[in-house]
Amino acid sequence: MNKKQNRVIIIWFLIMIFGITAANLMKPEREFSERENRVLEQKPDLAVRYFFSGAYSVDYEQYITDQFIQRDNWIGVRTVLERVQLRQEIKDIYFAGDGYLIEKHTDTFGMDMAERNISCLADFMKEYLPIYGEEHITAMVVPNAVKVLEEKLPPYASPYDEGIYLRQIEEALPNGTWVDTLEVLKEHSDEELYYRTDHHFKTLAAYYIYDEWGKMAGLKPLDLADFEVKTVSDEFLGTLESKVGGRFSGDSIQVFIPKEEYRYTLKYSNSEAVKHNLYEMSALETKDKYGIFFGGNHPFVEASIENGSMRKLLVIKDSYAHCFLPFAFLDFSEVDFVDLRYYNESLRGLMEKKEYTDVLFLYNAAGFAKDVNLGKLRN
Amino acid sequence: MVFSSLLFLFRFLPLVFILYYAAPRRIRNIILFLFSLFFYAWGEPKYVFLMLFSITMDFTIGRLIDHYRNNGEIKRAKACLIVSVIANVSILIFFKYADFIIGAVNAVTGWGIPLPGIPLPIGISFFTFQTMSYSIDVYRGNTKVQKNWINYGTYVSMFPQLIAGPIVQYKTIAKQMQERRENTDDFSAGIHRFMIGLGKKVLLANNIGMLWDTVAAIPMQEVPVVTAWLGALAFTFQIYFDFSGYSDMAIGLGKMFGFHFLENFNYPYISKSITEFWRRWHISLSSWFREYVYIPLGGNRKGAWKQVRNILIVWLLTGIWHGANWNYLLWGVYYGFFLVLEKFVLGKYIKKLPAVLQRIYTFLIVIVGWILFKCEDIAFSGVFLRAMFGGYGQGFLNRETVYLLYNNIFLLIILVLGSTSIPKNLANRAIACFKEKSWTVTLFKCVFYTGVFVISVAYLVDASYNPFLYFKF
Numbered sequence: 001m002n003k004k005q006n007r008v009i010i011i012w013f014l015i016m017i018f019g020i021t022a023a024n025l026m027k028p029e030r031e032f033s034e035r036e037n038r039v040l041e042q043k044p045d046l047a048v049r050y051f052f053s054g055a056y057s058v059d060y061e062q063y064i065t066d067q068f069i070q071r072d073n074w075i076g077v078r079t080v081l082e083r084v085q086l087r088q089e090i091k092d093i094y095f096a097g098d099g100y101l102i103e104k105h106t107d108t109f110g111m112d113m114a115e116r117n118i119s120c121l122a123d124f125m126k127e128y129l130p131i132y133g134e135e136h137i138t139a140m141v142v143p144n145a146v147k148v149l150e151e152k153l154p155p156y157a158s159p160y161d162e163g164i165y166l167r168q169i170e171e172a173l174p175n176g177t178w179v180d181t182l183e184v185l186k187e188h189s190d191e192e193l194y195y196r197t198d199h200h201f202k203t204l205a206a207y208y209i210y211d212e213w214g215k216m217a218g219l220k221p222l223d224l225a226d227f228e229v230k231t232v233s234d235e236f237l238g239t240l241e242s243k244v245g246g247r248f249s250g251d252s253i254q255v256f257i258p259k260e261e262y263r264y265t266l267k268y269s270n271s272e273a274v275k276h277n278l279y280e281m282s283a284l285e286t287k288d289k290y291g292i293f294f295g296g297n298h299p300f301v302e303a304s305i306e307n308g309s310m311r312k313l314l315v316i317k318d319s320y321a322h323c324f325l326p327f328a329f330l331d332f333s334e335v336d337f338v339d340l341r342y343y344n345e346s347l348r349g350l351m352e353k354k355e356y357t358d359v360l361f362l363y364n365a366a367g368f369a370k371d372v373n374l375g376k377l378r379n
Numbered sequence: 380m381v382f383s384s385l386l387f388l389f390r391f392l393p394l395v396f397i398l399y400y401a402a403p404r405r406i407r408n409i410i411l412f413l414f415s416l417f418f419y420a421w422g423e424p425k426y427v428f429l430m431l432f433s434i435t436m437d438f439t440i441g442r443l444i445d446h447y448r449n450n451g452e453i454k455r456a457k458a459c460l461i462v463s464v465i466a467n468v469s470i471l472i473f474f475k476y477a478d479f480i481i482g483a484v485n486a487v488t489g490w491g492i493p494l495p496g497i498p499l500p501i502g503i504s505f506f507t508f509q510t511m512s513y514s515i516d517v518y519r520g521n522t523k524v525q526k527n528w529i530n531y532g533t534y535v536s537m538f539p540q541l542i543a544g545p546i547v548q549y550k551t552i553a554k555q556m557q558e559r560r561e562n563t564d565d566f567s568a569g570i571h572r573f574m575i576g577l578g579k580k581v582l583l584a585n586n587i588g589m590l591w592d593t594v595a596a597i598p599m600q601e602v603p604v605v606t607a608w609l610g611a612l613a614f615t616f617q618i619y620f621d622f623s624g625y626s627d628m629a630i631g632l633g634k635m636f637g638f639h640f641l642e643n644f645n646y647p648y649i650s651k652s653i654t655e656f657w658r659r660w661h662i663s664l665s666s667w668f669r670e671y672v673y674i675p676l677g678g679n680r681k682g683a684w685k686q687v688r689n690i691l692i693v694w695l696l697t698g699i700w701h702g703a704n705w706n707y708l709l710w711g712v713y714y715g716f717f718l719v720l721e722k723f724v725l726g727k728y729i730k731k732l733p734a735v736l737q738r739i740y741t742f743l744i745v746i747v748g749w750i751l752f753k754c755e756d757i758a759f760s761g762v763f764l765r766a767m768f769g770g771y772g773q774g775f776l777n778r779e780t781v782y783l784l785y786n787n788i789f790l791l792i793i794l795v796l797g798s799t800s801i802p803k804n805l806a807n808r809a810i811a812c813f814k815e816k817s818w819t820v821t822l823f824k825c826v827f828y829t830g831v832f833v834i835s836v837a838y839l840v841d842a843s844y845n846p847f848l849y850f851k852f
Contacts (some may be wrong), residue, residue, distance in 0.1 A: 003563055005567075006566070008821055008825070009821060009825060009828070010563060010566050010570065013570045013828065016829065016832055017389070017392060017393050017396075021390065054423075054424055057380075060386070061386050064385050064389070068385060074840040074841060077841075078834075081834065081837075085790060086788065088786055107596065154782070156781040157782055
């Protein structure tokens with residue numbers, strides 16, 4: 001290489017380094033990443049003690065990474081490269097058949113927490129079964145796509161079999177309280193039960209488990225034909241797409257509107273708001289369109305429905321239940337739902353005060369196994 | 380701070396380039412020194428003072444040794460040397476091995492001395508060895524004393540090699556402190572090395588490391604033979620590409636500032652014997668031990684038994700240098716054993732084998748060695764090795780094995796090729812075809828560097844996984 005050629009290489013190198021540095025310095029800072037659904041680190045202020053504790057360095061590096069120019073698009077580069085190498089999973093998410101992204105849930109089911117949670121739930125069920133009676137207290141732990149859609153998984157994929165875990169839960173719970181959602185969903189596994197780009201299940205799947213649960217709870221669940229199925233969006237790109245980037249066509253989100261509609265009154269405990277609409281249409285303008293169901297996660301919501309029912313339901317749930325709840329509204333005049341991640345009051349006290357006739361525990365399998373808040377069931 | 384980070388690439392590096400090259404030659408060492416101190420302080424805001432102390436101490440002792448030597452007071456010079464060595468070793472023992480030693484004492488005596496839990500200063504194993512090499516060489520008359528504290532400090536703390544080597548013996552760069560001349564040939568070559576190192580670390584090492592993590596997380600009693608070997612192979616490649624990649628970046632950065640460091644790796648996995656392996660792996664460390672421990676102990680010049688003893692001592696030390704834990708000691712002894720075996724028993728038989736078998740023999744020993752190295756819990760390495768040799772009756776392979784295999788096959792092929800000089804030879808031949816002077820070669824180089832760089836940055840931005848394995852040193 002002669003001197004001029006070396007100089008070209010050096011100049012190009014410096015352009016790359018200085019160019020990207022300059023672009024980053026000039027870029028205005030973002031506060032929130034819609035895609036990652038979290039607040040982005042801002043530039044930390046330098047102070048002596050802050051520096052010497054080592055915390056400044058850590059925060060500053062996080063700041064640079066979080067504010068890096070075109071951050072969201074760089075992630076796509078990696079996904080493309082990994083897929084080219086025949087990699088079938090990225091960040092614990094399978095690239096499954098028919099364009100599905102399916103979470104693998106490594107390190108979820110074999111852990112101590114998973115076992116403990118089964119005991120927590122079993123204890124809770126055993127304690128309240130005598131009070132509410134059979135058919136009136138039930139638990140549904142819904143399998144994730146990795147189990148229900150196992151035929152779509154990449155060849156030779158060997159994730160943990162959720163069926164084993166669900167059976168463990170079934171065996172621990174008192175008879176008559178467990179609803180077998182795996183069987184129901186498996187029967188319909190060739191239908192669109194899960195989102196391709198999000199970890200939740202679709203409203204259709206929620207319908208099927210409502211149907212199964214309804215029979216166990218002594219209700220008369222409506223047929224599919226009794227609903228008007230409305231597609232409210234075709235462009236939903238969910239949590240899984242956020243993690244791996246790449247190009248995906250959007251998912252469709254359906255809402256099931258019963259032919260006979262009732263008047264709803266929803267009271268949100270954390271905002272003093274009172275709403276009459278189950279669906280938060282503004283969520284459709286954001287990335288997390290699944291938030292259309294009740295606007296996302298809340299610690300405690302009280303819903304009154306003018307349908308003349310004498311039954312009152314308490315649902316202890318995670319976000320999987322959001323698209324399920326509208327179905328429950330059909331048969332109960334009061335449906336309250338609690339998210340233990342955010343709810344810190346006494347559950348026992350709540351149950352005594354409100355005099356529910358029915359209790360439902362509804363979680364997804366992976367969420368259930370990993371949840372650190374189930375101890376609150378004892379409160 | 381690590382080289383493979385957005386912070387280093389897009390804040391530190393541009394800044395140091397600007398200030399270094401804008402500064403007049405006389406103050407370039409000061410700039411380098413200050414930036415290096417900052418580089419170190421970034422990760423160790425308190426321990427930077429320890430390093431300054433170590434620098435000042437050995438600088439002073441170096442001058443004393445030189446003074447006494449010049450006056451013919453050899454005994455005094457030796458005393459100073461002993462002070463330096465003891466001080467440096469003590470610092471190392473205190474900060475790195477205190478918990479280990481106290482734990483061992485507790486285990487043997489049953490006392491319950493509380494472990495001090497002193498956080499380990501990054502790079503302490505590297506810079507204490509560098510300063511010791513200086514004192515010893517000044518005493519031996521192998522190098523001229525450095526009379527300028529800044530220059531000496533720059534040598535010890537130079538950010539290219541501070542955190543993870545190569546271990547630079549002072550005498551190899553003594554002249555370069557004052558007389559180096561940065562030039563475009565070196566800078567360009569430095570860019571090349573740096574890019575290769577960045578790619579090795581971010582794109583290869585970090586990636587294959589995930590395979591190790593996956594396999595290690597499976598309960599070992601359920602792991603079939605091939606899966607276990609895949610895991611072991613994954614770590615074997617991870618540590619090579621991680622460490623040699625970092626050394627490449629260090630050497631490349633050195634070149635960008637006009638320094639020439641010695642090579643630290645020379646395609647170790649093509650070695651035909653363990654003896655050869657240690658001439659190709661972490662060369663700066665084995666050179667250091669040979670120069671400052673093996674040879675002073677007599678090396679191989681005092682008879683067979685002394686040689687065995689010397690080898691074992693050096694390897695015990697090499698092992699424990701790598702980490703304050705029993706498994707590292709075991710790993711060191713493991714290699715000491717094979718080296719002695721080769722020297723006195725197996726050597727001549729191995730040489731008669733075809734090259735392929737020699738390489739397989741060596742590679743297998745190396746892979747097993749890495750399991751001992753990686754598993755700080757010796758019981759776990761026992762479990763893992765047992766799985767590797769089918770001791771749990773899980774068969775040869777299962778569905779997951781096939782899955783892991785095809786998911787990683789491309790990467791593994793690249794890693795195998797990358798462990799040899801094949802890519803380099805091919806590249807050189809291609810360049811020769813274009814008869815070097817052609818601008819096409821320059822274009823290809825720029826494209827290659829851009830590709831590696833952009834993709835590495837993509838991975839860094841997406842970093843869910845960017846550990847540096849040799850960081851505990």
